[in-house]
Amino acid sequence: MSIIDPIFAQKLMKLIQKETNQNAHFFGEKGIIIATTQPERLGTIHEGAKDIMSGKIDFIAITEEMTMQLSGTRPGFSVAIDTENQRIGAIGISGNPTDMRPIAMIASHMIVIEYERKLFMDDLNQMANNINTSLQESSAGLEELSASSEGQSSTIVELSEMVKKTQEEIMETNKILDFIHKISKQTTILGINASIEAARIGAEGKGFNVVANEVRKLADNTANSVGQVDDVLSNLKELITNVSDNITSYSSATHQQATVIQSLSHEIENITTSVDVFVKKLT
Numbered sequence: 001m002s003i004i005d006p007i008f009a010q011k012l013m014k015l016i017q018k019e020t021n022q023n024a025h026f027f028g029e030k031g032i033i034i035a036t037t038q039p040e041r042l043g044t045i046h047e048g049a050k051d052i053m054s055g056k057i058d059f060i061a062i063t064e065e066m067t068m069q070l071s072g073t074r075p076g077f078s079v080a081i082d083t084e085n086q087r088i089g090a091i092g093i094s095g096n097p098t099d100m101r102p103i104a105m106i107a108s109h110m111i112v113i114e115y116e117r118k119l120f121m122d123d124l125n126q127m128a129n130n131i132n133t134s135l136q137e138s139s140a141g142l143e144e145l146s147a148s149s150e151g152q153s154s155t156i157v158e159l160s161e162m163v164k165k166t167q168e169e170i171m172e173t174n175k176i177l178d179f180i181h182k183i184s185k186q187t188t189i190l191g192i193n194a195s196i197e198a199a200r201i202g203a204e205g206k207g208f209n210v211v212a213n214e215v216r217k218l219a220d221n222t223a224n225s226v227g228q229v230d231d232v233l234s235n236l237k238e239l240i241t242n243v244s245d246n247i248t249s250y251s252s253a254t255h256q257q258a259t260v261i262q263s264l265s266h267e268i269e270n271i272t273t274s275v276d277v278f279v280k281k282l283t
Helices: 006-020 047-054 097-148 150-248 255-282
Strands: 024-027 033-036 059-062 076-083 086-094
Touching (some): 006 033, 006 086, 006 097, 047 059, 047 076, 059 097, 076 097, 086 097
Antiparallel strands (some): 024 033, 024 086, 059 076, 076 086
């Protein structure tokens, strides 16, 4: 199975074909075609891409003249897609290799951006899930503590409200993550369009600067959203600290209550640790 989203790869291949009138393919493990503008070739193995994926070579450039000597070949350019010393795929575009090389290189960079964005979003979602799980366990403990001591009900209500507000903060975090996802998608596609167009028309592509400025604006919006996430998490940590302070006030309660509080304190620590890791990933 490919570590690159096949749907994204397929959209990119179609975009390249639209702008260049050339066929494009994305190759996965062992040179298997997992996205292509030629549906009949989907799932087949491209021998040149197989060599690229095995690490034997980093790119292939085949000219029209070379096809006369190499039977079964077509003119085109194929290149590896690497990130963090890992080969995550390869891309190939038919046509004059000199013309197709810059487009293939730009497309490969866009795929790397999408790959890293996907990893980042997965980490954020996993972190949010961990926080939610810990909050649910804390809430269960609070309910047990409330049932064991009616005389302390007013403080328990306060604690429950704090947990509820914390959960609401988590929901705000998820909304911002969705915004980051949308902006990242827009930035990626806009960058591809601008880069491909500039590469296609060559020196006449002065309008690329206008598009590039729009890309930077979108990137700034994304950075601002990350800052909002950081603010939300700071508020979340403050709320959790308040919960911990209130729990400490029950240290002289019965053994049963002390056991529950100890469990709650442990869960609060887990939440705080998760938040700290979360914030570090955003900086």
